[in-house]
Amino acid sequence: MNSLIELITNDYISCEPKNHFDTTLELENLFSKFHKIARQLRTRHSGRQTLNINDEYDVQDLLHAILYLHFDDVRTEEWTPSYAGGAVRMDFLLKDIQTVIEVKKTRESMSAKDLGEQLIIDIEKYKTHPNCKQLYCFVYDPEGLLGNPTGIKNDLESTHKGFLKVFIKPE
Numbered sequence: 312m313n314s315l316i317e318l319i320t321n322d323y324i325s326c327e328p329k330n331h332f333d334t335t336l337e338l339e340n341l342f343s344k345f346h347k348i349a350r351q352l353r354t355r356h357s358g359r360q361t362l363n364i365n366d367e368y369d370v371q372d373l374l375h376a377i378l379y380l381h382f383d384d385v386r387t388e389e390w391t392p393s394y395a396g397g398a399v400r401m402d403f404l405l406k407d408i409q410t411v412i413e414v415k416k417t418r419e420s421m422s423a424k425d426l427g428e429q430l431i432i433d434i435e436k437y438k439t440h441p442n443c444k445q446l447y448c449f450v451y452d453p454e455g456l457l458g459n460p461t462g463i464k465n466d467l468e469s470t471h472k473g474f475l476k477v478f479i480k481p482e
């Protein structure tokens with residue numbers, strides 16, 4: 312037991328939780344590299360089967376696996392409290408850092424307006440969850456279907472400063 316105390320005292324190991332700055336950078340890095348990872352998975356040795364990113368569930372599956380690189384407690388499908396007569400399931404809750412991740416994937420049948428409206432509804436519902444102090448919206452747009460992703464990001468974030476960060480990738 313003394314050796315553990317000595318290691319902590321001499322700053323060889325730390326018992327301090329990760330600070331918000333570290334986790335924010337980790338999430339931003341994961342979202343920024345998601346498209347490269349998805350693209351790399353399409354290139355397999357000897358033509359082996361791979362994970363194709365065809366819909367939102369595929370994005371969630373891959374992101375779920377990637378999140379475990381940095382977070383031990385990744386909760387899926389956690390329910391929000393009822394709001395305006397309904398509740399929704401969060402894609403991911405990182406309870407240790409009180410952060411929710413909402414995932415969307417663009418498709419031909421989803422306009423920028425549709426995406427914005429879906430996210431606005433989700434944001435309001437997530438705000439009521441006791442373990443959601445920060446919301447990250449990750450929108451995967453591999454075909455570049457959104458005409459003005461910066462506008463969508465800026466509009467949503469400016470309305471919910473300090474609570475919401477939107478990542479539309481690839482850029």
